[in-house]
Amino acid sequence: MNSVKIGIDLYGGDNAPSSVVEGALFALKNKFLSPEELVIVGNEISKEDLDKISNLQIVPAKNLVSNETKPTEVLKMKESSMYVGCEMLKNNELNAFVSAGNTGALLSSGTFVAGRLPGIKRPALVLALPSKSNKPKILVDAGANAEVKAEHFYDFAREGIAYAKFLNLENPRVGILNIGSEDEKGNSIVREASNLLKEEKKFNYVGYVEARELFDDTCDIIVTDGFTGNNVLKTMEGTAYFILHELKETIKKGGLFTKLGALFLRGSLKSLVNKIDYRSYGGTFFLGVNGVLVKAHGSSDAEAIANALYVAYRAAKFDLIEKIEI
Template sequence: MINKIGLDLYGGDNAPESTIQGAIFALKNGILKNSELYIIGNLEDKTVFQGHENVHFIEAENTVTNETKPTQVIRLKNSSIYKGCEMLRTGDLDAFVSAGNTGALLSAGTFIAGRLEGIKRPALALALPGKNNKPRILVDAGANSEVKAEHFYDFAREGIAYAKFMDIKNPRVGILNIGTEEEKGTSTVRDAAEILKEKEDIDYVGFVEAREIFGNNFDVLLTDGFTGNNILKTIEGTAYYILDELRSTVNKGGLLTKIGALLMKKSLYSLRSKIDYRQYGGTFFLGVNGHLVKAHGSSDSEAISNAIYVAQKASSENLVSKITL
């Protein structure tokens, strides 16, 4: 089977350079073996891809910016995001990767590529690091700032599919709340819990507090997109703050401190890699009719290459088909 992977040339803080270099890296390292790469944008110098017969070019404009409202992208029919999602809808692409405007990408995915049958709310599913090197899946990580209780069932099915894609068997589902007691939280999360309790296809384990995000008592964590995105950015900020403070402490320390840091260097690099978004490359807008991959806005070439990898892997395993209806 030949996978057709689309790549948005634009979007992101480092585009188009990071996009081009990420694509070249993926091609040279066999990530796109048995795949066709469709670069969507206006690439004037196509010679950088000379010798790669599986690369195709789709002309599109760079008209979606961070200021573009989600509803506007539907009218920007020559934009790279619109064309990528349109190709998903028609089956001309199996997956589409973009580091562009999150809201615009979700809007295009929902209204141009279309929703899966039985799904009311597509969501952004994200893999977080967890204990025992086992990822935790966060849904929604930023797509839907306001949700209803019934949408948590969609999020659960999307999160379970992604968890299985990440080799987690029999995923357990929890809802983020301010406490584990059933009477805690907003009416939305309490109603959502009652809905999930009745679903035989969901292994619902109850409420989960934020301090247990990296724990072992769940695999998929559900919340609204506003909360989920703030959790993600808080984790990133806290992690990098601790690493910076540790680096500063070592630099100011004496000889024994520096020797100790040198002995721990391998372990510290391992810790850093666990919290590095580039390792995961991209996250999925699940519930969309196709594999829509959102790369981090500040993606460099390594992150773009990894986003291409997860798009290719999702296409090969047909991740979308694993979302139960």
């Protein structure tokens, strides 16, 4: 794909629209993409900001979706930036769309406005976790589908594999998250899903993996339902911040050497917690819909928005959607 169009939801995120405008300017300044490739969905941009960029495409849309908007409600908000962006994805007017807005509303717009890819029943949130080997570990579904059937694991695996290709992981190993490695472990959905994935010769399926191996090199793609996946993600986050908190307490109470030690290790610890906090990632893909849909975190600042735009741009260039094998 040579020329791509990347849309950004002007009204998505706690700090929108200013964070989005600044993020877009940041991305352009750093040549993450060119002005011709960027489309701002929403028109609350000052004359002053507009003057900074030439050739920028602006699509009119309204600021209607809030954090309180229910997933079903957004489907009636046809003039909202979220709806308009997803509609443009569907019509191929955009190759990718980035939003830091209400997650539930975005998943709903992605599924029902952009629409599912033919052959995909369940689009899912796909993201890369850090790992001990520094190779990314992919988690699918990180929170889109709280209620699943075994057959949906098939979609999750394909979405994860497409993302693995994007991340240059060769012949990626697919594992199903379970509470033990033996065949009889887990619930009936997990066991049925395991049999399904085993039968599909296209998958490099390695069986069950446990959450304590999350950061180990035992597989490349961890497939799970969105309820468990989201809980796993938030447990990682909670644990990392708990450790940071406890260290701070130890240091407060500690003697001179402890305080010195803390001072010397401070930078390393901070960057480590950031590495684990998924909210600091550029964005999460909602894969399985028509077009590249990137969910940036609600509290994204300008730099996070710019990073999400960059990730979306690279995924569009890579033709990520075409990599989902039906």
